[in-house]
Amino acid sequence: MYLKLAWRNLWRNSRRTLITVSSIMFAVLFALFLESIERGSHDLMIENMTRFHTGYLQVQDYRFEEEPSLDNALMADSSLKKTVTETDDRISYTIPRLETFMLAAGYEQTRGAMVMGIEAEAEQKLNGIKDRISEGQFFEPGDGTAVVSAGLASRLEVAVGDSLVLLGQGRFGVSAAGKFPISGLIEHPLREMNNQTVFLSLSDAQWLTSAEERVTSLIVMTEHPAAADGVAKSLESRLNEEYNILTWQELIPDLLAALEFDRASSKIYMGVLYVIIGFGIFGTILTMTLERMKEFAILLSVGMSRLRLAATVYLETFLISILGTAAGFILGFGILLYFRENPIQLTGDTAEIMIEFGLDPILPAALAPDIFVWQGLVVFCLTALICFYPSVKIFRMKIVESVKK
């Protein structure tokens, strides 16, 4: 009965209802959109930064963090890879790396260099390293050639086709020396990397350092950075204590600090947004109430109890909130889907530097169910609270004065 009355009241003045519904719809929409681009940019930042350095997760020998030497390299034969990959469904692929410091020599010059034994195909998936080749080409696995970062090459005064001599220490003090023709040069946007890196294929690096089948770290990539913590836990329980599992948070604490700052500031933005949409909704509901005072007064004077009237009006506004939230969800889903598939293109300085880093200058929207749940809930509660206003007004109003107006 109340419901029927409320429903009829809604459509007696459909324009008024539609305006209120639309104000709630827009509130839901903006809350969804803001949360979505905040989340999207957050994920993108993690993804981009980890791609350059460390990946989402790394498996290392438990001694390696304390003492990063080849002696503490990890046995990474196919069985370990298989174990790791099968531990969790969320793992998409693994990347083995063997890193060590050596002397690199050209004809005249000698410099310290970071030698990285990599599987080029796997790295390509992670950070598109093959596309950074500025001269020559990338090595094939085990072909005994090296790719040198451009900064290092110019310091060593070597070019594609020249030979590079690497000299250092392998596992357990074995001397490591080898001559590698340079197959390509690579331009890296990070100065540190560009000035001191030599890439070898993993098998060549393992041979050079007498570290057969060993890696210094096994990078584990998940579909999504958010899954990293969970995967780390399942890896920890699956692998024994000889293995150390590190997440990107532990590997790049600086990035985490910057992200925490972003997260805290985005909460402030959400707060301000709630104030604004709260006022927007309050404005429409308040206007509606004021305009209907006469109607309320007449209903009361013909004998409707205040409680009944308040209940009916609350039910009305409650129905409006449901309609508004639902409409916001439908429209929001469409818009978020659109912006996920067609991300906002960044322009200007930001785009420039992102391209320089080899990144797409885009800002994608995140589309996750919990965004809808949370933002929907917040706006709905906000509205449900605001909807008490007409009821309060009904209890307080003076019938005679309102009828006379």
Next chain:
Amino acid sequence: MLLTISWRNIWRHPGRSGVLIGSIIAGVWAGVMISALTNGLLEQRFNNMIDTQLTHLQVHHPEFLTERESQMFIPGAQSILDELNRDPRVFSATGRTLVDGMVQSPLTTAGVQIRGFSDKTERKTTTFHENITEGVFPGDGIRNPILIGEELSEKIKTEIGNRVVLTFQDIDNELTSASFTVSGTFKTSSAPYDEANVFVRSKDLSGLMADSTIYHEIAVMLVQEEIADSLAIELNGSFDGIHAETWYELSPELRYLTDFGSSMTLYVMIVIMLALAFGILNTMLMAIFERMKELGMLMSVGMSKMRVFFMIMIEAVILSFTGAATGMAVAWGSVMLLAENGLDLSGVGGDSLAEFGYEAIIYPVVTQGDFVTTAVLVVTTAILAAIYPAIKALRMNPGEIIRQ
């Protein structure tokens, strides 16, 4: 005449007008606050990264950053420092003596970067001294004081008061060793950094490396970050054998982080401003549609449609200007209030920031431009929001409306 009618209309319904003015006040307030907080946030984040060590501009020997050799110190560093200190655009400048070497405790040895700081000017230029967790640096009366990271002090098992030996190459590539006394420990956000860097006095270090004071790096904080680029060009032009670079050439990663953060914030602002506009639009629409009957009455007693339209517009203008002015005053008050104590992010999950050496209190920064932009935006929205229903009112049939 129309003005009088509009004015009276507004005060005939103080409730309705109050809501409209209220929503415009809220709009202007929120707009100004969000701009002020955004500016504050961006400044804060930037400062968090720049202030600790990087600074706006650095000068090196052209080869130093790639080769890191002792003899690649800055030629005529003192004259560059003097020149910088005379420059009104420079907030402060400091020289640093840098060398790679080994630190040796009775127990063990570790490779480190030895950073020689000029204490007084470094304190003025960066906030690194805030990372000191125990002890003092440089400390009075201690000969050859050294500040080491907590990580390193654990690794090489030394405590404050212990002696360590530093070994490094002097400018003639001869190995030199000297004993230093641990006077304090520090901790930054990055454990690997804490393990790989030690701090000594620049004059102690350069005394051991050369006969005179030498600097490998000059770090410069500017009064305004924007001129970093032009100052770098100027310095490179007027001094030989040096290379001046801005922070974003030195750390492209930081530039990526800040630039991306700023564009992100721009989109956040757009969303919030749109939400604001829609809120006002809806309230305005509601208010005018509720008055249709009254407007129909006016028309049926002979008021022309144009006059009705202008009456509505004048009302909207009066309401939005009143609201905007009040909103600006309220916003100004809030900004002033916040400026005193700042907004503490710790309450919303920023408490972990302190761990990283981040300052979590944001101070709003507001310019006249922010006030003007917001007010113009809000007033325009409010007036535009009135046009649509006013046109609707023009098209209606007075007779029908009154009968409804």
